Amino acid sequence: MxxxxxxxxxxxxxxxxxxxxxxxxxxxxxxxxxxxxxxxxxxxxxxxxxxxxxxxxxxxxxxxxxxxxxxxxxxxxxxxxxxxxxxxxxxxxxxxxxxxxxxxxxxxxMSTYTPATVETLQVLGLAPVQRYLGLGPGPGVALALAATTIGPGRATGVERDPHMAAFAQRNLNRLGVGAVVMEGDAFEGHEARAPYDRIHSGIGVPCVPPAWVEQLAPGERLLTTLATRTPSWPGQLLVTRTVGTGRIAAVLRGRPRGYRPMSGYQWLTALDHRARIKADPGTARPTRLAPPADDAYGFWIAAAYLAPGLVRDFQAETMTIVAPEDDSWAVAGPVDGTVRVHGPRDVWAELEDVHAHWVEAGRPQTYEVDLHDGTGVQPVTSGTGPEALNWSLPPLATVPRQMP
Known part of the structure; x- marks a missing residue:
């Protein structure tokens, strides 16, 4: 048969x-x-x-x-x-x-796993006759789904890798969905077909490239992962441009998962410390912080910025947070009310401080990002008042980028 x-x-x-x-x-x-x-x-x-x-x-x-x-x-x-x-x-x-x-x-x-692609495209709210820009589309799965939804000739992808760009275009042509993949720098968007109603970045970035905002049509949406140095606590940033005034609103929220960061971005890893932590989890001391819930995304995204350089080992039996560059770690429990710490950096004390400030700020789940600063700085805040949590996104220039 x-x-x-x-x-x-x-x-x-x-x-x-x-x-x-x-x-x-x-x-x-x-x-x-x-x-x-x-x-x-x-x-x-x-x-x-x-x-x-x-x-x-x-x-x-x-x-x-x-x-x-x-x-x-x-x-x-x-x-x-x-x-x-x-x-x-x-x-x-x-x-x-x-x-x-x-x-x-x-x-x-790679092609990102389907649940993440579905969640992203639903947040964007795709509809017929919209104009769609996909940044870093890889093999083009999300691009093909977008083109099938909005109609032929309206979906554009920008892919930096020439082999992947040609590969994706050839296969998209076989599908006949009418999507175009351009080889180029995703940070520059694609001005020739702007403005766009929906912009989706399939790569995580430390901050928002100005070209993306400039190419967003009034009343429309841009969605990207904000990549910190840790893969443990990604952020999702939704940007909208108001009709009439053209005002830009950008809302950051923590998420359980996100897209991989741009090429050349060096993620921290706890893997190299796993055996040492198992052999010597550290010195026990009392803690004023019970291990925060995994879904306390508003706290964890704040910790990614306010206690930088940390990564979680999700394979550990109890909550284990590592500062690999400082040869330090913290292991929560397993006895209630205690934590084990090791190294020159008291990782758990930093998390206790961030959590206390997060509680004082009202346990925010979302943060506003100001994309209007003329200096290029992109400040983040949980609100107004002295208790608000505040930080700034790191600039693109601080991240090494690999050449094609």
Whole structure:
């Protein structure tokens, strides 16, 4: 019996949509229709699977080739799952990849897992005849969903990697959705087709590039992840431009997940300290702060800025926060009312202070970001008054950027 790819993929797309609806992630009828129509197997014809365990260097990978019979079922299950799809190592060309095991390299492009893409596109509120700009679209899954929703000729992507830009454009053309991928610097947006009704950044940035705001049409929305140095506590920034006055409003909120940061952004990691922490969790002392809830996003996003240089080990048995550059850490519990600390930096004392100030400020869940400062500084505040939490976003220039 021959393999019917169309039947296999349409059934998996329907199951994916049903799962997203059942989980409460997918609520938009327009996006539901787009998810059923966009053939993911065209945009994601291959996928890397990591073989090595955490901390391995170099890393062993296995490349699944969707056209190969021995890989097909695993590949189809993967690209219709809720996992991120890994597509490119170290900016490699994508036309001559060989299936099977390969050693070394780090991922430079992926397709973000579907629940995050769905949540993002629903926050943007896509509708027919809007103009959409996707920044760092990678293989173009979100771009294809946007183009299917708003109509052909209205969705534009800007991708810095020339191999990925060509790869995405070729596959989008096969789908016939009428989306265009331009090779270029996503920080500059794409002025030629501006203004845009919806701008979505598929890369995390430390602050908002001015070109993005300038290219946003009145009354419309821009959504991006604000990347701090820690992957543990990302922020989501929603920017709107008021009709008539043109006033810019930008609201930051903490989120459980976000997009990976721009290329060249060095994330902190707790992995290298895991064995040492297990062997010596530190000196016990009383604490005035019970471990904050994982979903206290308003607190954690403030901590990412006001107690910088920290990263959480989510695989630890109890809450473990590490300052890797200072060789310091804190392990909460397991005994109630105690915390173990190690190193020259009292990590837990810093979190106690931030939490106390957060409570005094009224436990804010959102923060306003001022994008109007003529100096280029982007101040953040929880409100007015002496108890408000305040900080400024770091400029783009402080982040090293890799060349193509």
């Amino acid at each position: 021959s393999f019917d790819l169309h039947t296999a993929t349409s059934g998996r797309r329907a199951a994916m949509v049903d799962r997203l609806k059942a989980d409460g992630v997918l609520t938009s009828p327009l996006l539901r229709d787009a998810l059923l129509r966009v053939r993911r197997e065209v945009l994601l014809p291959h996928a890397y699977v990591r073989i090595s365990g955490p901390g391995a260097d170099p890393i062993d990978w296995r490349l699944l080739d969707g056209s190969h019979p021995d890989d097909r079922e695993e590949w189809l299950d993967l690209i219709h799952s809720d996992e991120s799809i890994l597509l490119q190592r170290d900016g490699e060309p994508l036309d001559t990849l060989a299936r099977g095991q390969v050693t070394g390299g780090h991922m430079t492009s």
